[in-house]
Amino acid sequence: MLLIEEKYKLVAKALFHSGTCPRCVLRVCCVGFPTPYRLPYKELTEELQKYLEPLHGDTTDGDNAPPNKKAKLEGLDGCGSEVQNAVKKMQDTDATKAPKTCNLCLGILQNLCETEFVIKILHKVQSSEYEFKDFVVSVSLPAQLLVREHCAWLQAQEEMRKLDRVLEKGNIIQLKDAYKWILQPMIAKEFGVQAVSKSTFEVGVVFCHDETEEDSHFLATKCKDCFKPTKNKQSIFTRMAVIKALDKIRDDDFRLQFPWPPTSPKTLCDLVDIQCSHAPVFVAGRYNKYSRTLPQTPWVIEGERKMESSVEELITEQLMALFKADSFNFSSSGREDVDVRTLGRGRPFAVELLNPHKVEFTKQDMKDLQEKINRSDKIKVRDLQIVTREAISHMKEGEEEKTKCYSALLWTEKAILKEDLEILDNAKELEIVQKTPLRVLHRRPLAGRLRLIHTMRTEYVDEHHFRLYLKTQAGTYIKEFVHGDFGRTVPNIGSLMKTTADILELDVESVDVDWPPALDD
Ligand code: ZN
Numbered sequence: 461m462l463l464i465e466e467k468y469k470l471v472a473k474a475l476f477h478s479g480t481c482p483r484c485v486l487r488v489c490c491v492g493f494p495t496p497y498r499l500p501y502k503e504l505t506e507e508l509q510k511y512l513e514p515l516h517g518d519t520t521d522g523d524n525a526p527p528n529k530k531a532k533l534e535g536l537d538g539c540g541s542e543v544q545n546a547v548k549k550m551q552d553t554d555a556t557k558a559p560k561t562c563n564l565c566l567g568i569l570q571n572l573c574e575t576e577f578v579i580k581i582l583h584k585v586q587s588s589e590y591e592f593k594d595f596v597v598s599v600s601l602p603a604q605l606l607v608r609e610h611c612a613w614l615q616a617q618e619e620m621r622k623l624d625r626v627l628e629k630g631n632i633i634q635l636k637d638a639y640k641w642i643l644q645p646m647i648a649k650e651f652g653v654q655a656v657s658k659s660t661f662e663v664g665v666v667f668c669h670d671e672t673e674e675d676s677h678f679l680a681t682k683c684k685d686c687f688k689p690t691k692n693k694q695s696i697f698t699r700m701a702v703i704k705a706l707d708k709i710r711d712d713d714f715r716l717q718f719p720w721p722p723t724s725p726k727t728l729c730d731l732v733d734i735q736c737s738h739a740p741v742f743v744a745g746r747y748n749k750y751s752r753t754l755p756q757t758p759w760v761i762e763g764e765r766k767m768e769s770s771v772e773e774l775i776t777e778q779l780m781a782l783f784k785a786d787s788f789n790f791s792s793s794g795r796e797d798v799d800v801r802t803l804g805r806g807r808p809f810a811v812e813l814l815n816p817h818k819v820e821f822t823k824q825d826m827k828d829l830q831e832k833i834n835r836s837d838k839i840k841v842r843d844l845q846i847v848t849r850e851a852i853s854h855m856k857e858g859e860e861e862k863t864k865c866y867s868a869l870l871w872t873e874k875a876i877l878k879e880d881l882e883i884l885d886n887a888k889e890l891e892i893v894q895k896t897p898l899r900v901l902h903r904r905p906l907a908g909r910l911r912l913i914h915t916m917r918t919e920y921v922d923e924h925h926f927r928l929y930l931k932t933q934a935g936t937y938i939k940e941f942v943h944g945d946f947g948r949t950v951p952n953i954g955s956l957m958k959t960t961a962d963i964l965e966l967d968v969e970s971v972d973v974d975w976p977p978a979l980d981d
Contacts, residue, residue, distance in 0.1 A: 478721035481562035494641035567728035592661035604675035660739035746806035784817035
């Protein structure tokens, strides 16, 4: 069953006899069911002939091959290229000039969805060593196919007008959809896994066709402003630009420049590449940092490395190895300076692993991974787990409203009096104004921000030293709150104690973000 509606019969006839393949005929006739597209090519061709010429089984259309002969030739599609070449030669010298490669799909729905091609895909996927439980196919097509399709649509409209009917362009089945209908079940059978439209594993096939490359060029003279050079694009004739121009151009203008039927190409579409890719996987956890010489991220100044390692590297090296990813993005709930330790339950972080080849891990696998990371004496991680992309937002959410706890070792110029410490102990919800610190001005804009010091607690050490425990609004610059940053933070510990104060050591005691969820060990 071809499932072509009777009203499209004239369209089918016009296309089929002008060098359009039977599958493209189905598309332009708006056949929205996959089954007919999946019929073997030869069978489909014969069915279509029977449908179009039920009485004769033959045609007398002047410049086309008799359908029976055509079917015979095209039935050889699955054969090796030698046979195909021989057939091509035969066709080339054939006085009837039978159309070979479809003038709409350029062979994609003919030769490029046969078993041979599927095996090519299979080999590529196997050699790239991905782990996946389902897949989806994506197709990248040359832009000029849109011009040919537009041409077919205009012709189909002509035919429909004879019946006083219209054909909406949007009802034509897109080439890539028809292609996927045919290809995906074949691949699924070979892989032994299902094709799922929302799969995280994508097999992308990329086609180009040099021979018809210039099909779309006339559009640039008609719709100049649709074709503007864009960065990173080799050609101005992108799909987007062509779609825009086709939308704009008048039907008469188009027909004049690109009349029906489009030429039948001598060559098939070229397969440029088969690209496998897996959607990113996200891993989250919390880290402690015990070193005062370890930056959070690689510290490079003018191309020169300043510190040997970083929190980011110690964590991601192990992740990258396990997930076999191409690259990663590291993020965290705030950051600490290189000389600041992060203690307590640690700081939440998340790593986006891009194009991972391995993605299925048990809880035990993640525990083992955590242990591996924790062999370092500079950092420790906990609650290491795979999370969703959406969950990452919990980490950044309300970052400003959260509280953070610190402990610091302070020095004062004058000898410390009991009253000085009492001032600090008694301060509650102290409002301070911080101008962007001098030390971060090179990477942050100058701004004045209001911050809250919720509580402070002191511990006398000696005449010139004491420990300060602070609970503050997230985003408070603690070092500047202590020494005042040349009057850029007011009030500050120095101004409150009427002396010069400095900070010798700082530790983050807790980051109050309830994410990621704690795991029991
Ligand atoms: Zn076709």
